[in-house]
Amino acid sequence: MQFVTHRFTCELLDDKWAAEAAALYQDEKVMRLIGTPLTKAESERVTSGFIEANRQPWPTQKVWVITCNYTKAFCGIQMLRKHTHKNSAEIGIMLARKMNGKGAAREAMGALVDYGISHVNLDRIVAQFQIRHLATRRLVTQLGFVKKNDSLSMGSKSELTTYTFERLCN
Secondary structure, eight states: OOEEOSSEEEEEOOGGGHHHHHHHHHOHHHHTTTOSOOOHHHHHHHHHHHHHHHTSOSSSEEEEEEEETTTOOEEEEEEEEEOSSSSEEEEEEEEOGGGTTTTHHHHHHHHHHHHHHHTSOOSEEEEEEETTOHHHHHHHHHTTOEEOSOOEEOSSSOEEEEEEEEOOOO
16 A cells, blocks of 8 residues: 655555654654643554554554655555445644645645545545644645535533545546
8 A cells, every 4th residue: 555656655654764753753843733742651552553554454543754756764654444334534744844835735645535536436526624723724625625514512621623635526
């Protein structure tokens, strides 16, 4: 389950990149519009869960590490969480700080959308994020996602919005 873009290789997260992936969840700036940063122990448990899920067959969650084709450096992670009752999945991405503002999210997540449609045979991909996360809204809009009228209040002060990408039927 690997795919390659012009600048990046996306392969299933494994132990080799566990520390870098866990560090994303501890980084206050990375987490600022996602949630409270995790402790080292919490982030390591989350990452271990991702690696274990990657060993399981679909339908489940898969997490890919994004690495630079030129430097082989860690650039972030992205995931698809397949819904068991539908031919759809939720998508998400977290980039290392050094990748912000460089078009990395558009390139890597665009490739994951293509992968989900063509290799996993998804009909629908859903991106859900905080309303105030403007960069994510720009990203999903550029990738062809359309806003749905189902904003949620999660009982806390976080409000979520949902954008959906649907396969075009020929």
